[in-house]
Amino acid sequence: MPKSLIEAQGLCKSYQQGAITVPALQDVNLSIEHGEFAVLAGPSGSGKTTLLNLIGGLDTPTKGKLLLEGKDMSTLSGRQLSDLRLHKFGFVFQAYNLVPVLTAYENAEYVLLLQGIKAEERQRRIGEIFEEIGLADLASRRPSEMSGGQQQRVAVARAIAGRPALVLADEPTANLDSKTSADLIEMMHRLKTDHGVTFIFSSHDPRVIDRAERLIQLEDGRVVSDEKRANAA
Amino acid sequence: MLALKLAWRSFIRHRRRSAITTIAISLGFAMLISVTGIAINGHDRMANLGVRLGSGHVVVQGKGFQQEQTLNFLVDDPERVEAVARTIPDVQNVAQRVYTGGLISSGELNSATMIAGVVPDIEPQVSDIASPSHRTSGGYLRPRSQLEFNNAPGDIYLGDTLARTLDVEVEDRVVLTASPANAERPASAAFRVRGIFHTGVSELDGFYVQIALGDAQEMLGLDGKVTQVALLLNDLRATARVTKEMRAALDDQDDLEVLPWQVALSELYDAIVLDSIGNYLLHTIVFLIVAIGIFNTILMSVLERTREFGVMIAIGTSRQQLFAQVIAEAVVLAVVAYSVGLAIGLSLHYWMSTTGLDVGALYGDGLEFAGISFNGRIYSTLYPAQVAQWTAIVFGLVILSSLYPAFRATRLKPVEAMRHA
Known part of the structure; x- marks a missing residue:
């Protein structure tokens, strides 16, 4: 039986606020399969971002296990986690988080440079992605010279340029208008379909939730429902 | 990148x-x-x-002269030291000298003085004091052979402040008194003022005189010996190397010390x-x-x-x-x-x-x-x-x-x- 891409087993995360321990995630059990287009939904403080951060190796659980293709991520060193984030994961953040001194092209190229991809291959890959997601004319612009939607598209390009197995997107449409949000979700869905990239979003945006093929509802750090939807809009 | x-x-x-x-x-x-x-x-x-006003870049002296500054510490064979020095690269010139303290007087006026016995033909090549640019009147020392009479008073070359102290001018006579080596009584000799210099250095202008080396040796009973053989180099930065080579070349002479200008002119x-x-x-x-x-x-x-x-x-x-x-x-x-x-x-x-x-x-x-x-x-x-x-x-x-x-x-x-x- 093929191993799940991600499997969370009794995952807990709590934060210390002075003398008080605040639970952010409590006993989360779920598995994400290759090629899924899943959304973590729920109100603010429900634990969506915390779960994404744990899956992405950006944070460590207080209790429980997180398996990546069957391998316990807690056994990995800092260096191995860094390598994992570079080669296996792509990240899209709510606030775009592009490197401000680099152009759109250079931001997307950054991950490929870290991966040690040769110049010709970098150029080819980014050229294709930029063409596909409508960034070809913006390649030489700095983040400060682009709109929020354009910056988020560059962030998506950066996330998929390294050909990750999983893209983690934390509230990617939170700062975008309706039209731009819809376009972005449509673009990511197309990438999922065309390239087989697995996407996990955190969002409480109905437009994103509507497109989810799997909807995982979180409340107070617990998974309250996990629904696969064949007829996503 | x-x-x-x-x-x-x-x-x-x-x-x-x-x-x-x-x-x-x-x-x-x-x-x-x-x-x-x-x-x-x-x-x-x-x-x-x-080094041009004083010692030279490297000096060879009798061991102990640097501390005591008396005629008990001499270079017995300066000709050999000079010959050795002239074989070392970067040595531009070599000057034999006698230094001793003494008294200079003219009539009722007198002053303590530092007497330098120098080779008149060599000194202008190694010392700025002897150069015409520092001379305010008269000429420079002549070797005894060029004097009118063999027993005439020798030439003396002194600083302008000292000349004023003694109230002397060129051609005036002065008397030098100093203690010869291994003698109990001081010796005196008359000299004629040949030239007067001004360096701007108060110690030199007020207390320093030069006479011919032969006159100094005769007056002080040194019999061809000197207190110092000074080496002038082409390059200041060759000092350490030349000092080392001179020390090696004179290794067999325990009674000598070879000093770089940093030691010989320690105040500077x-x-x-x-x-x-x-x-x-x-x-x-x-x-x-x-x-x-x-x-x-x-x-x-x-x-x-x-x-x-x-x-x-x-x-x-x-x-x-x-x-x-x-x-x-x-x-x-x-x-x-x-x-x-x-x-x-x-x-x-x-x-x-x-x-x-x-x-x-x-x-x-x-x-x-x-x-x-x-x-x-x-x-x-x-x-x-x-x-x-x-x-x-x-x-x-x-x-x-x-x-x-x-x-x-x-x-x-x-x-x-x-x-x-």
């Missing part, structure tokens, strides 16, 4: 801050080059003037060292400016970019790469500031080494320092080794001062860093 590209972009991203740091470092460095160039030139000139050398300490203080201040400037700028940059660095770590930048990134930013800042500073400093150095600073205009009769009088202009001298040393220190400091900011960047936790405003 990526690190350098990002470093350069970060440098120009905060133009004002980068410019302020660059200006502070580059001006400090330019000042360092200029002041040190003048200091090196001044020290070289002091040393050269010192101490003054140069003291002045150098002031210069080192300036070096320290400039290097501190560099270190603090780099530290401050890079730390500010790291703190401001906490979120950016958090994102970089999140998307796969290793901590080593991030560390190298911060160091690269410090190096870029240093290269820019250092290059600007070097350009300004070398331009000033070029002007100072070609046009010079008129000391006479600033200090009137010249500037006397450690018993040495400076006239005319002061120039700048820089040695490539000195600039290379500064370069190494600056870049060493840059690395050191960016270690903490770089380390701090690598300690960032991506989740917390990305929450940073």
